[in-house]
Amino acid sequence: MNIIPVILSGGAGTRLWPVSRQAYPKPFMQLSDGQSLAALTFGRALKVATDNTVLTVTSRDYYFLCKDIYQANPQADMRKQYFLLEPSGRNTAPAIALAALQTQQLYGNEAIMVVMPSDHLIKDEELFIDTVKTAAQQASQGFLTTFGIYPTAPETGYGYIKAGQSLTAEGVSEIAEFVEKPDLATAKKYLASGEYSWNSGMFCFQVGALLQAFEDTAPDVLAAAKNCFDAVDSNQQQIEFNADLFTQLPDISIDYAIMEKAKKRAVVDSRFDWNDIGSWNAMAGLLDSDESGNRIEGKAVTVDARNNYIRAGDRLVAVVGVDDLMVVDTTDAVLIAHKNKSQGVKDVVQFLKAKAHDAAIYHTTVHRPWGSYTILEDEDDCKVKRLVVKPGQVLSLQKHYKRSEHWTVVTGTAKVRVGDDEFMLNENESVHIPVETLHRLENTTDTDIALIEVQCGSYFGEDDIVRYEDIYGRVKDQKAQ
Amino acid sequence: MNIIPVILSGGAGTRLWPVSRQAYPKPFMQLSDGQSLAALTFGRALKVATDNTVLTVTSRDYYFLCKDIYQANPQADMRKQYFLLEPSGRNTAPAIALAALQTQQLYGNEAIMVVMPSDHLIKDEELFIDTVKTAAQQASQGFLTTFGIYPTAPETGYGYIKAGQSLTAEGVSEIAEFVEKPDLATAKKYLASGEYSWNSGMFCFQVGALLQAFEDTAPDVLAAAKNCFDAVDSNQQQIEFNADLFTQLPDISIDYAIMEKAKKRAVVDSRFDWNDIGSWNAMAGLLDSDESGNRIEGKAVTVDARNNYIRAGDRLVAVVGVDDLMVVDTTDAVLIAHKNKSQGVKDVVQFLKAKAHDAAIYHTTVHRPWGSYTILEDEDDCKVKRLVVKPGQVLSLQKHYKRSEHWTVVTGTAKVRVGDDEFMLNENESVHIPVETLHRLENTTDTDIALIEVQCGSYFGEDDIVRYEDIYGRVKDQKAQ
Numbered sequence: 001m002n003i004i005p006v007i008l009s010g011g012a013g014t015r016l017w018p019v020s021r022q023a024y025p026k027p028f029m030q031l032s033d034g035q036s037l038a039a040l041t042f043g044r045a046l047k048v049a050t051d052n053t054v055l056t057v058t059s060r061d062y063y064f065l066c067k068d069i070y071q072a073n074p075q076a077d078m079r080k081q082y083f084l085l086e087p088s089g090r091n092t093a094p095a096i097a098l099a100a101l102q103t104q105q106l107y108g109n110e111a112i113m114v115v116m117p118s119d120h121l122i123k124d125e126e127l128f129i130d131t132v133k134t135a136a137q138q139a140s141q142g143f144l145t146t147f148g149i150y151p152t153a154p155e156t157g158y159g160y161i162k163a164g165q166s167l168t169a170e171g172v173s174e175i176a177e178f179v180e181k182p183d184l185a186t187a188k189k190y191l192a193s194g195e196y197s198w199n200s201g202m203f204c205f206q207v208g209a210l211l212q213a214f215e216d217t218a219p220d221v222l223a224a225a226k227n228c229f230d231a232v233d234s235n236q237q238q239i240e241f242n243a244d245l246f247t248q249l250p251d252i253s254i255d256y257a258i259m260e261k262a263k264k265r266a267v268v269d270s271r272f273d274w275n276d277i278g279s280w281n282a283m284a285g286l287l288d289s290d291e292s293g294n295r296i297e298g299k300a301v302t303v304d305a306r307n308n309y310i311r312a313g314d315r316l317v318a319v320v321g322v323d324d325l326m327v328v329d330t331t332d333a334v335l336i337a338h339k340n341k342s343q344g345v346k347d348v349v350q351f352l353k354a355k356a357h358d359a360a361i362y363h364t365t366v367h368r369p370w371g372s373y374t375i376l377e378d379e380d381d382c383k384v385k386r387l388v389v390k391p392g393q394v395l396s397l398q399k400h401y402k403r404s405e406h407w408t409v410v411t412g413t414a415k416v417r418v419g420d421d422e423f424m425l426n427e428n429e430s431v432h433i434p435v436e437t438l439h440r441l442e443n444t445t446d447t448d449i450a451l452i453e454v455q456c457g458s459y460f461g462e463d464d465i466v467r468y469e470d471i472y473g474r475v476k477d478q479k480a481q
Numbered sequence: 482m483n484i485i486p487v488i489l490s491g492g493a494g495t496r497l498w499p500v501s502r503q504a505y506p507k508p509f510m511q512l513s514d515g516q517s518l519a520a521l522t523f524g525r526a527l528k529v530a531t532d533n534t535v536l537t538v539t540s541r542d543y544y545f546l547c548k549d550i551y552q553a554n555p556q557a558d559m560r561k562q563y564f565l566l567e568p569s570g571r572n573t574a575p576a577i578a579l580a581a582l583q584t585q586q587l588y589g590n591e592a593i594m595v596v597m598p599s600d601h602l603i604k605d606e607e608l609f610i611d612t613v614k615t616a617a618q619q620a621s622q623g624f625l626t627t628f629g630i631y632p633t634a635p636e637t638g639y640g641y642i643k644a645g646q647s648l649t650a651e652g653v654s655e656i657a658e659f660v661e662k663p664d665l666a667t668a669k670k671y672l673a674s675g676e677y678s679w680n681s682g683m684f685c686f687q688v689g690a691l692l693q694a695f696e697d698t699a700p701d702v703l704a705a706a707k708n709c710f711d712a713v714d715s716n717q718q719q720i721e722f723n724a725d726l727f728t729q730l731p732d733i734s735i736d737y738a739i740m741e742k743a744k745k746r747a748v749v750d751s752r753f754d755w756n757d758i759g760s761w762n763a764m765a766g767l768l769d770s771d772e773s774g775n776r777i778e779g780k781a782v783t784v785d786a787r788n789n790y791i792r793a794g795d796r797l798v799a800v801v802g803v804d805d806l807m808v809v810d811t812t813d814a815v816l817i818a819h820k821n822k823s824q825g826v827k828d829v830v831q832f833l834k835a836k837a838h839d840a841a842i843y844h845t846t847v848h849r850p851w852g853s854y855t856i857l858e859d860e861d862d863c864k865v866k867r868l869v870v871k872p873g874q875v876l877s878l879q880k881h882y883k884r885s886e887h888w889t890v891v892t893g894t895a896k897v898r899v900g901d902d903e904f905m906l907n908e909n910e911s912v913h914i915p916v917e918t919l920h921r922l923e924n925t926t927d928t929d930i931a932l933i934e935v936q937c938g939s940y941f942g943e944d945d946i947v948r949y950e951d952i953y954g955r956v957k958d959q960k961a962q
Binding site: 341345347351404428 | 498499782784785795796797798799800801802803806808810812813814815816817818819821822823825826828829832833838857858862863865867885887889891892908909910911913931933935937938
C-alpha cells in the first residue's frame with residue numbers, strides 16, 4: 001500500500017497575532033522549543049510516507065519558507081517533495097482535489113492520501129502513526145475516512161462527528177453525521193453521550209474513491225481542478241497554478257463539498273493528543289507555570305501577578321499587579337489581551353488590515369528565497385538592514401534610482417558585483433554601491449553571510465528595485481529585494 | 482528684592498520606569514506635548530528670576546542634559562546659569578545649603594531663594610508667580626516659607642502642613658506642624674478640617690535666615706557644605722564638588738534638618754494647580770480620554786478595552802478585553818501594570834537593579850555630551866549604532882583594540898580623522914577605521930550630523946575605548962564613548 005501524506009499549509013492564524021502574520025503565519029511560528037509546527041508536521045508526514053514522498057499544498061508566498069524547513073530535516077529526500085503552489089487561497093476542497101490529481105498521476109488510483117494540516121501539534125507520534133495505519137486500511141476499502149479526536153472537554157470551537165455503526169476494524173465506525181460547532185450546552189450533551197468526537201480536519205482517502213466522490217457530489221470543483229492541473233507541467237516538483245484558472249475554483253471546504261454528502265464514510269477513534277493551537281491560550285498550555293501560575297517565555301519580571309502568559313521577544317516585559325493576561329511581544333508590536341478574550345485578537349488584525357497597517361502582514365524580519373532581512377532603522381535619512389544570505393544563494397542583479405547602498409560584511413565572505421567589477425568582500429570589509437549602479441550579492445560559500453546594509457537617499461521603498469536577472473523568477477513581477 | 486530660583490534636579494522617578502531611568506530620569510522625560518518637566522520648570526524659574534540668574538543643583542551625570550534643555554529656551558541668558566554638580570545624591574538639605582552658600586556669594590544675605598524641584602508640573606503660571614511674590618515678601622522678613630498646596634483629595638502620598646496663626650499678608654500663616662504621610666482615614670480628617678495643605682517640597686528663603694537656621698538646627702550639614710564649597714572655584718558657572726568631601730555631607734532632607742525644628746516658619750496658601758507626576762496615573766491624568774475612557778499616546782489599537790492608559794513608542798500596542806491597565810512601551814522594555822498597583826513599578830526597578838540589568842538604568846538611546854547614540858543591533862558578530870553629533874561637538878580622539886568601525890554619514894558633513902589623515906566625510910560617504918587606529922569625529926557645521934556606525938570584531942563593550950584627548954574631560958575616568 002502506497003501512503004502519500006498531503007500537507008495543507010495555508011491559513012493565517014490571525015488569533016495568534018502579532019507572532020503569526022499573513023507573511024509568516026502560524027505553521028512557521030517558533031514554539032518554545034525552537035521548532036515550528038510546519039517542521040513537526042513534516043517530520044510526522046515522513047514517518048507516515050511509504051517512500052519519503054510528501055505533497056505540500058501551500059501558497060506560493062510560503063514556498064521558500066516550507067522548502068527551507070523541509071531541507072533542514074535530515075530524513076527528507078528533497079527529490080521526492082512535491083509542492084502545489086496556490087496563487088490565492090480557495091479553501092480545502094480545491095486543495096485536496098488538486099493533490100488527488102497529482103497523487104493519481106504519480107501513484108495511480110490505489111494510492112492512499114493522508115491529509116494533514118500543517119498547524120496541528122501532535123506529541124504522541126507512535127499512536128498517531130498506528131492510527132494512520134488503521135485509517136489507511138479502512139480507506140483502502142473505499143471509505144472516505146476521518147480522524148475523530150477523542151473529546152476531553154465540551155469545546156465549542158470545533159465541529160463534531162457522530163459515530164454510527166461499528167465497522168470491522170477496532171475503533172472504526174461509519175459516520176452517522178457531521179455537526180457544526182455547537183453551543184456549550186449541546187457540546188456538553190455530545191461529550192456525555194460518548195458518541196461524538198472532534199472533527200480534526202485530517203483525512204485519509206484512496207485516490208480513486210476520493211475522485212469518484214468529487215465526481216458524485218462536487219463535480220464543479222473537480223472540473224475546475226482538472227482545468228488548473230491540465231494547464232501546468234505536472235511532472236515538475238513545484239507546480240505553480242495559473243492565477244486566472246485558480247480563481248475559477250469554488251471556495252469551499254472538503255466537509256461541505258464531499259464529506260457531509262458522501263455515502264461510504266468512516267471515522268477512526270483517535271486517542272493521540274492533538275492540539276490545533278487555535279489561540280494564545282493553547283500556546284500558553286504548552287508551557288509549565290511558575291509558582292504564581294505565570295507561564296513565561298523570554299525575559300520577564302512579574303510583581304504581584306498571577307496566571308499570566310508572557311511571550312517576550314528580545315525586550316523585557318514587566319507585569320505588575322495583573323492577573324489572567326496574555327502578553328505577546330514582538331519587534332514592532334505588543335499584544336495585551338485578557339485570557340477569556342482571545343477571539344478579540346482577530347479583531348485587531350481586521351482593524352489593522354482595514355487601515356492597511358504593515359503590522360497586520362509583515363514582521364520586521366522578512367523572509368526571502370535567499371535568506372532574510374531585518375530592518376534595524378527606517379528613518380527619513382536612511383534605512384539600515386541586517387541581511388542574512390544562505391549558502392548557494394544569489395540576490396537578484398539589480399539597481400536603484402533613489403538610493404545608494406553601503407554594505408559591510410560582518411560574518412562570512414560575499415561575492416559582490418558592483419558595476420562591471422566583481423570581487424570577494426570579506427568580513428569587516430565594506431563597499432559603496434552608488435545610485436543607478438548594477439549590483440549583485442552572492443554566497444558561494446557553505447556558511448551564512450551576515451551583512452549590514454546602510455541605504456542613503458530620499459526614498460527607500462521596496463519598489464525602487466529594478467531587477468535584471470533573478471534565479472527565483474522575480475524579474476517580471478518585481479517583488480521586494 | 483533679588484529673587485534667585487534654585488532648581489533641584491535629581492531623583493530617579495523609579496515609579497515612572499521604563500521611561501524614566503537612572504540615566505535619563507523623570508525631569509527629562511517627554512510629556513505628550515513634547516516638552517520635559519525640566520524645560521517647563523526652567524521656564525517658570527526664568528519668569529520668577531529677577532535678573533535671569535537660576536541656580537541648578539543636579540548630578541554631574543545630568544549636567545549636559547540640563548544644559549541642552551536650558552540652551553533651547555530663547556529667554557535664557559546662559560552666562561547667568563549656574564550649575565552645582567553633585568558627585569552623588571545626598572538629599573535636599575545639603576543641596577539647599579550649597580545653593581545658599583553660592584547665592585550668598587553672588588547676591589549677599591538679603592537675596593531670596595525660591596527652591597523648586599525640577600519634576601513638578603504647574604500649568605497655571607500666573608497664579609504661581611503671584612504666589613511666589615507673596616512667599617518672597619514673607620521670606621524677606623526672615624520666615625522660612627513653604628508653599629502649602631490646597632488639597633483636593635485625601636492623598637496618602639504626601640506629607641501635610643498644619644497652618645497656625647494667620648500672618649499679616651493674605652493667605653499666609655505660621656506653620657503649626659509638619660506631619661508625615663497619613664493613612665487614608667487621617668488624610669480625610671485633614672481634608673475636612675480645612676487646616677492642612679500638602680507639603681509641595683517648594684520653599685522660599687532669605688539666604689541669611691536660611692544659613693542661620695542651618696547654624697541653629699543642622700550645624701553639621703552647614704559645616705560639611707562649607708568644606709565642599711571652600712574646596713572649589715566658586716566663581717565658575719559649573720561647580721563640580723569633590724567626591725570625597727561630598728560623601729561627608731549627611732544624607733538628610735531639608736524638612737528633617739530644618740523645617741520641622743525651626744521657629745520662624747510660614748506657609749503660603751497655594752492655589753495654583755500642581756502635579757508632582759508621581760506615577761503613571763499622574764501622567765495619564767494629563768491626557769484626555771476617548772469614549773471608552775482610554776488615554777492613549779502613540780500608536781495603539783483597543784478592542785473591548787476601557788479606562789486604560791497606553792503610552793506607545795515607535796511600536797504598535799494592541800489591547801484586547803482589558804480594563805484599568807497602564808501600558809508603557811519603550812524600545813527595550815514594556816510595562817503592564819494595574820492602575821491601583823503603580824507603586825509596584827518601583828519593585829520592578831529594584832529587581833532589575835539587583836540583577837544589574839541595564840534596563841533599570843540605560844535606554845537604548847544614550848545621551849552623551851556631544852549628542853546621542855542609539856543601539857540598532859547588538860549581536861555576537863557586530864554592533865550597529867546611529868550616532869547624532871550636535872553642531873560644534875567633538876568626540877574624543879580614541880582607538881579600540883578589539884573592533885574596527887565603519888562609518889556612513891547619512892545626514893550632514895563630518896570632519897573625520899583616521900590615523901594621520903584628516904578629511905571631510907559627506908552625506909552618503911563612508912570610511913573604515915581599522916583596529917588600533919586613532920580616530921576622531923567632529924561636527925564643524927551648524928546642523929546635526931547623523932551617521933551609522935557598524936562595529937565589526939569580537940567584543941563591543943564600552944570599556945574598549947582608549948581616549949587620548951577629550952573636550953569633556955573624560956580622558957581620566959574613561960567613561961563610555
